[in-house]
Amino acid sequence: MAKSAEMQKFKGTPGQIRRQRIERTGAIVISLVLAAWILVNLLKSPQQVAQVAVLGLRNGLLYALIALGYTLVYGIIELINFAHGDLFMLSAIFSSYFITVWFKQDESNPAGWLTFISALFAVMAFGAVINVLIERLAYRRLRNAPRLAPLITAVGMSFLLNFIGLKWNGSTPRQWPSVIPNNDIYIGEVRINMTTILLLLVGVPLLLALNFIVTNTKSGKAMRATAQDKQAAALMGINVNKTIAFTFAIGGAMAGAAGLLYQQSIGTTNYNLGFQLGLIAFTSAVLGGIGNLWGAVVGALLIGLVQGLNDGLPIAFGQQWSQTVVFAILITILVFKPAGLLGKVTTEKV
Amino acid sequence: MTAMLEVKNIEVAYGKIVAVKDVSLTVNQGEIVTLIGSNGAGKSTTLRTISGLLKPRKGEITFKGERIDGKPGHTIVSAGICQSPEGRRIFPRMSARENLELGAFLRNDKAGVAADMERVLDLFPHLRERIEQRAGTMSGGEQQMLAVSRALMGAPSLLLLDEPSMGLAPILVEAIFDTIVKIREQGTTILLIEQNAMVALEVADRAYVMESGEVKMSGKASDLKKDEAITKAYLGGH
Numbered sequence: 001m002a003k004s005a006e007m008q009k010f011k012g013t014p015g016q017i018r019r020q021r022i023e024r025t026g027a028i029v030i031s032l033v034l035a036a037w038i039l040v041n042l043l044k045s046p047q048q049v050a051q052v053a054v055l056g057l058r059n060g061l062l063y064a065l066i067a068l069g070y071t072l073v074y075g076i077i078e079l080i081n082f083a084h085g086d087l088f089m090l091s092a093i094f095s096s097y098f099i100t101v102w103f104k105q106d107e108s109n110p111a112g113w114l115t116f117i118s119a120l121f122a123v124m125a126f127g128a129v130i131n132v133l134i135e136r137l138a139y140r141r142l143r144n145a146p147r148l149a150p151l152i153t154a155v156g157m158s159f160l161l162n163f164i165g166l167k168w169n170g171s172t173p174r175q176w177p178s179v180i181p182n183n184d185i186y187i188g189e190v191r192i193n194m195t196t197i198l199l200l201l202v203g204v205p206l207l208l209a210l211n212f213i214v215t216n217t218k219s220g221k222a223m224r225a226t227a228q229d230k231q232a233a234a235l236m237g238i239n240v241n242k243t244i245a246f247t248f249a250i251g252g253a254m255a256g257a258a259g260l261l262y263q264q265s266i267g268t269t270n271y272n273l274g275f276q277l278g279l280i281a282f283t284s285a286v287l288g289g290i291g292n293l294w295g296a297v298v299g300a301l302l303i304g305l306v307q308g309l310n311d312g313l314p315i316a317f318g319q320q321w322s323q324t325v326v327f328a329i330l331i332t333i334l335v336f337k338p339a340g341l342l343g344k345v346t347t348e349k350v
Numbered sequence: 351m352t353a354m355l356e357v358k359n360i361e362v363a364y365g366k367i368v369a370v371k372d373v374s375l376t377v378n379q380g381e382i383v384t385l386i387g388s389n390g391a392g393k394s395t396t397l398r399t400i401s402g403l404l405k406p407r408k409g410e411i412t413f414k415g416e417r418i419d420g421k422p423g424h425t426i427v428s429a430g431i432c433q434s435p436e437g438r439r440i441f442p443r444m445s446a447r448e449n450l451e452l453g454a455f456l457r458n459d460k461a462g463v464a465a466d467m468e469r470v471l472d473l474f475p476h477l478r479e480r481i482e483q484r485a486g487t488m489s490g491g492e493q494q495m496l497a498v499s500r501a502l503m504g505a506p507s508l509l510l511l512d513e514p515s516m517g518l519a520p521i522l523v524e525a526i527f528d529t530i531v532k533i534r535e536q537g538t539t540i541l542l543i544e545q546n547a548m549v550a551l552e553v554a555d556r557a558y559v560m561e562s563g564e565v566k567m568s569g570k571a572s573d574l575k576k577d578e579a580i581t582k583a584y585l586g587g588h
């Protein structure tokens with residue numbers, strides 16, 4: 001016994017080795033199944049695969065912007081902020097009012113584009129302020145309470161925002177005009193519409209900016225330190241409350257931007273949007289390893305892609321199975337990799 | 351001598367558990383003062399309260415003439431008090447260098463920070479070799495050196511050390527106490543908690559002995575070293 005333990009010393013305990021083996025087998029099987037599925041479709045209609053992949057990735061980018069808010073907040077205070085999806089929903093409604101009602105823009109012209117850009121700043125500020133207020137008024141007081149208390153509060157907060165959304169938007173979906181040009185560009189046979197390009201133009205810089213803030217700025221350093229050990233962070237002179245508020249602010253700003261992009265590309269708002277997209281975004285964060293920033297992005301792109309392929313390919317389960325497919329993949333991956341794709345078992349954070 | 355830090359009759363509790371009752375102590379400019387006492391006596395609680403991680407229920411704390419009790423931790427750091435806490439509390443997922451940089455979080459004098467980085471790496475040459483290593487993967491002793499260095503990076507006027515020799519090999523214990531003396535010579539006042547009372551009394555000017563949340567005895571370190579009760583209780587007795 002002692003001898004075999006000695007021999008395995010360099011690879012980890014027998015349990016870890018078994019775990020690694022299971023993970024590897026699982027990864028290979030899942031990748032093979034996915035590859036086979038895509039291959040069959042590729043043979044049938046390559047152009048369509050590319051087309052739906054683009055759409056899927058576009059949605060994935062939108063999910064990523066929302067997922068970051070879940071993962072940032074979880075990373076810093078280990079709270080699943082159930083209200084985050086609803087913040088996205090309110091941001092979408094805010095954007096609609098900003099562009100259509102307050103500034104009365106309904107066409108794709110320079111005035112419309114200018115309003116869009118102002119709306120982007122406004123809605124990011126809106127998301128940031130609301131999220132900071134939620135933290136300030138509710139979660140901060142419960143920071144040292146048993147973990148169930150803030151969790152329940154987050155659920156309550158979600159209901160509250162939902163109610164505001166219901167009053168603001170009305171109980172039925174509302175259509176809004178878009179100020180984004182509706183012409184398309186073609187890459188080969190693949191059609192890419194303007195909203196996709198806009199999502200890339202806004203979403204990718206936002207992700208890069210966030211990454212820069214977290215890895216290179218003083219505030220980012222304070223965030224990472226606070227995520228690892230709040231008391232030690234305070235002993236470094238870091239203002240822990242301010243740092244947590246800042247984290248909520250950037251998470252909220254991302255959800256705000258997502259709200260505008262969604263509203264302008266899909267054109268419809270509804271009070272229960274937060275539940276639908278929030279769930280998918282939260283799933284993305286878990287899939288990627290909650291608390292891990294790039295994990296959330298990878299998870300979101302993957303879910304967007306799989307959803308896109310499933311909904312749009314000739315050989316697939318089809319749209320009515322969309323959610324089922326997403327969650328089946330989530331569960332399968334979590335079985336093999338419980339901490340998510342990029343998460344470490346030791347809860348890797350921020 | 352002027353009192354740099356004055357703790358007056360503080361009482362500190364964790365919920366219903368009163369960990370510190372009616373503790374008073376002073377630290378004068380340029381001194382090394384040590385806080386010794388048995389496990390659970392309330393030493394770390396006292397230090398945490400000075401650093402603003404806990405709020406006293408009663409009493410007051412003044413630093414350089416200003417009330418600091420009840421203020422948040424970061425304000426106290428900016429006032430000039432840094433702590434190397436019990437259990438090291440280094441940031442495990444950051445490199446040693448990042449940990450040290452965080453120690454200087456509030457400082458804006460780049461040149462001064464760089465000079466202090468050199469200074470602590472001279473104090474602990476061992477750290478220099480490991481500067482890019484993830485702190486969580488460092489050995490206990492290395493982490494301890496890192497924790498002390500990190501506190502020094504804040505260029506404190508008062509340095510609080512909670513068991514800095516914890517987990518260190520005997521030779522390193524000696525090194526760390528040499529370092530403590532050196533730090534004082536460089537102008538930093540020190541309040542030190544130490545299990546190893548003998549060594550602590552060796553380097554300290556004055557000492558406070560705590561027991562069950564109260565100060566039981568205090569005085570010049572050299573006197574306490576001769577005190578029979580102390581010798582019996584904390585120094586292994588002869």
Ligand SMILES: Nc1ncnc2c1ncn2[C@@H]1O[C@H](COP(=O)(O)OP(=O)(O)OP(=O)(O)O)[C@@H](O)[C@H]1O
Pocket residue numbers: 364367368369387388389390391392393394395396436
């Ligand atoms: N977070 C906490 N919650 C509840 N009780 C605590 C907490 N921290 C410390 N205590 C209690 O407060 C008392 C004083 O603890 P403290 O850590 O200050 O002792 P200490 O003198 O530093 O002991 P040691 O020499 O073992 O480090 C102990 O009885 C301890 O159990």
Ligand SMILES: [Mg+2]
Pocket residue numbers: 393394395436512
């Ligand atoms: Mg202690």
